[in-house]
Amino acid sequence: MIKSLYVRVVLFYMAAVLVGIISTYFLTLLMISSLGDRYVARLQNELLEDGRSIQELYRKFGIERADDELKEGRLSGKYEIKLYDGDGKMIGKEEDKRAGLFTLSGEVVHSVLNGETFKNFELSPTEFVVGLPYEEAGKRYALFIELSEQRVESFGSLLLILAFAINLIVGALMILIAARYLVKPLLGMKSAAERMAKGEFDIELKWAKRKDELGRLAHSFNEMASQMSELETMRQNFVSNVSHEIQSPLTSISGFSKALQQSGVAEEDRIRYLSIIQNESERLSRLSDNLLKLASLDTSNHPFEPRDYELDEQLRKAVVACEPQWTAKSLEWDLRLPKTMIRGDEDQLNQVWVNLIGNSIKFTPDGGRISLSIMKYTEHVEVVLSDTGIGIPIGERVKVFERFYKADHSRNKMKSGSGLGLAIVKKIVIKHRGDVVLKGNSNGGTTVIVSLPFQTKFQEP
Incomplete structure (x- = not known):
């Protein structure tokens, strides 16, 4: 099951997601630990610096005008x-009193009123609050x-963007690996197909040993x-062979x-010469006729008209x-x-039957x-033709059904023939679903x- 390319792709996707999440978590922690301290500092x-600037603004412009100055300045x-x-009471509108990220105890407020500076980040590094004393008109x-x-949220957004960036980089690397795993064999097959289109058939794809669909495709491609x-x-x-068989009688x-x-x-x-010309002409005629028969048998358009008839009578x-031939011998x-x-x-x-008996x-x-x-x-019939002729060597009994193949070349110089008779026999028998x-x-x-x-x-060719 795991050898299937579909399953491998799904598993690789799941692995990429898992690796992305884990790497994002640890790399983000590493980045926070290395950069977070500096950012917090x-x-x-x-x-502290901006707090003192705000303190000076309140001292310079007073409570009434300081807010307006802050809204128009760089600290807005x-x-x-x-x-x-x-008295330790907050000054401002009701919505201002409810606003804020922190709450202050009365003890902290009074300590600042007594002239102390309060730094909350010394107690909790993640809380950015500073308290400064301020006097106006003797109060x-x-x-x-x-x-x-907004600034706290921007810090969280920065961390989120950092995590997404790490996830994207890790995911891209995993996809590149997967793409190489999947695309490289396809590119190899494309190149091989282009070579085959140019007539190069000495091709063997190395991916045929794989057990997935690409391996089976490469194996089929090699075949x-x-x-x-x-x-x-x-x-x-x-x-x-055709050129040779035609050239000989023409010569x-x-x-x-x-x-x-x-x-x-x-x-x-003169009579002997004419006889030879006639025999060679008939040989050319038989050759062309046999070639046409083979060409026709190779197509699905060759007429096939089955009917019931007496095989023994045929x-x-x-x-x-063939009586004249066997009577003469x-x-x-x-x-x-x-x-x-x-x-x-x-x-x-x-x-x-004519070809086999003639042979x-x-x-x-x-x-x-x-x-x-x-x-x-029960389901088939066998026609057995046996002779006491010169025989055919064992290693050539299959080859004789190939086109133009002649088992005994010296013998065939003495006998007329083109090596197509048994090829026609084989083709016709196979078309009849026989052997x-x-x-x-x-x-x-x-x-x-x-x-x-x-x-x-x-049977279709």
């Missing part, structure tokens, strides 16, 4: 002032000055790159055509159609074809033997087993 010094709004007369007064609520590389190799080989046709143009060619040679007709046949109904595309499957005849020596049988099972395999015989020949379901549907 500065406020205390300002309070910075402090709250309480004035007590000689004694006690002048108490405290920081205004896609590998398959694209294989497809590119196959494409290049295909083009090379023969061109050469013998030039030979025919020469004077004095014997009739026997196989007999395929053998009869005096081949014996062993047919075991019980009545079998199957559903499939009759024309396509006929191409399968068996082509590579079975004179006087050899070919057996063809049908094996019926085809090759096996060796104890006598050195080859056995081909084609498995088909009784009821088949077209």
